[in-house]
Amino acid sequence: MSVEKLAMANSILEGFVDRESKLLAPYATKSYESLGRKHAEPDSPFRSPFQRDRDRILHSSAYRRLSGKMQVFTGEMGDYHRTRLTHTQEVASIARTIGRATRLNEDLIEALALCHDIGHPPYGHAGEDALSECMVDIGGFSHNQFGLTIVEEIEIRYPDFPGLNLSLEVLEGQARRVDKSGTGPRPALEVQLVDAADSMTYDAHDTDDALKLRLVDLDELENLGLIRNCLKYVDSQHAGLDSGMRRKALVHRLLDLQVVDLLDTLGKSLDQRQFQSVDDVRASEFLIEPSSELGEMKRELESFLYQNVYRHEKLIAMRSEAQSRIQELYAKYVADPSLFPEKYLPRAHSIGISRMAGEYIAGMTDRFFEQTFERITGNQIRG
Numbered sequence: 074m075s076v077e078k079l080a081m082a083n084s085i086l087e088g089f090v091d092r093e094s095k096l097l098a099p100y101a102t103k104s105y106e107s108l109g110r111k112h113a114e115p116d117s118p119f120r121s122p123f124q125r126d127r128d129r130i131l132h133s134s135a136y137r138r139l140s141g142k143m144q145v146f147t148g149e150m151g152d153y154h155r156t157r158l159t160h161t162q163e164v165a166s167i168a169r170t171i172g173r174a175t176r177l178n179e180d181l182i183e184a185l186a187l188c189h190d191i192g193h194p195p196y197g198h199a200g201e202d203a204l205s206e207c208m209v210d211i212g213g214f215s216h217n218q219f220g221l222t223i224v225e226e227i228e229i230r231y232p233d234f235p236g237l238n239l240s241l242e243v244l245e246g247q248a249r250r251v252d253k254s255g256t257g258p259r260p261a262l263e264v265q266l267v268d269a270a271d272s273m274t275y276d277a278h279d280t281d282d283a284l285k286l287r288l289v290d291l292d293e294l295e296n297l298g299l300i301r302n303c304l305k306y307v308d309s310q311h312a313g314l315d316s317g318m319r320r321k322a323l324v325h326r327l328l329d330l331q332v333v334d335l336l337d338t339l340g341k342s343l344d345q346r347q348f349q350s351v352d353d354v355r356a357s358e359f360l361i362e363p364s365s366e367l368g369e370m371k372r373e374l375e376s377f378l379y380q381n382v383y384r385h386e387k388l389i390a391m392r393s394e395a396q397s398r399i400q401e402l403y404a405k406y407v408a409d410p411s412l413f414p415e416k417y418l419p420r421a422h423s424i425g426i427s428r429m430a431g432e433y434i435a436g437m438t439d440r441f442f443e444q445t446f447e448r449i450t451g452n453q454i455r456g
């Protein structure tokens with residue numbers, strides 16, 4: 074049977090409309106109420122619009138490159154810790170779990186989660202800070218803004234339009250990451266949830282990676298309320314675990330505690346507020362947040378991670394080397410635009426050489442950056 078016949082026979086398109094209206098809560102974003110795409114396209118016969126968005130992001134080259142971009146720790150430091158890609162997958166997984174339990178739109182959640190870090194430059198936040206400094210005269214650099222530019226302009230995968238032509242709800246969700254000032258209408262709950270899941274995920278996995286890499290030890294971490302709380306639970310369930318198993322159990326508990334707390338807090342708020350539509354959410358002051366106790370413990374953990382992990386001497390050394398390399402390569406491209414691959418010249422012409430240099434570097438994986446740096450500057454990075 075052809076795909077068209079299959080779709081017709083099973084009324085699949087009506088099936089997802091029917092499924093969403095039955096399964097999703099009144100406050101969830103329905104794909105059949107989507108504002109559509111900038112360039113009109115017929116619907117897929119067997120995928121909802123947000124499923125299609127998710128697939129478009131998944132098949133983009135910027136998404137694949139996330140596997141070669143560091144999250145917090147570089148590739149040379151080992152192969153246990155998260156990359157930008159595995160972080161993204163963890164965010165999608167946690168956000169979908171909470172989204173399903175609260176009857177939000179999982180397809181939209183997944184599309185937003187896969188997109189959320191797609192604009193990250195090489196070397197994580199160190200790379201972002203360096204680019205932003207290079208580009209200070211032209212408005213700086215933001216990975217969230219660049220993520221939007223990638224999906225709207227840079228990915229060329231379709232003959233009829235630039236970018237991925239994502240649903241306006243996905244674009245709006247990414248745009249809300251650019252402006253987190255909190256002014257204007259509230260974002261849809263799916264957008265808020267991905268933001269919350271991002272924080273839950275990195276608090277847990279950065280703790281795990283930092284312990285595994287021995288940048289911190291459990292004794293230091295035990296001074297923090299959240300870690301103490303989780304270890305108390307772990308030890309009450311399993312006495313005498315070896316340190317590796319205890320670390321794994323701790324991280325498991327860290328995630329579980331955050332998910333359960335959010336479900337509890339969010340569930341109570343949703344009961345209380347009785348949102349009847351996405352418009353009700355937008356018009357409210359509501360924000361998805363952990364309980365105030367957990368929020369405080371998370372802040373304590375985050376400030377510890379900032380001081381002792383993100384600013385650990387090993388990372389500080391990497392950070393300053395990466396930043397000076399980015400500045401050096403950026404200056405080379407700005408001084409001599411003929412160094413850009415030829416296919417980038419039309420875009421360089423339209424957005425300007427300086428922004429093109431920033432975008433080109435931001436699109437690179439860590440390894441491709443290093444190879445390009447060595448080739449263009451003639452400086453060897455290692456021995």
Ligand code: MG
Nearest residue numbers: 160189190271
């Ligand atoms: Mg993230």
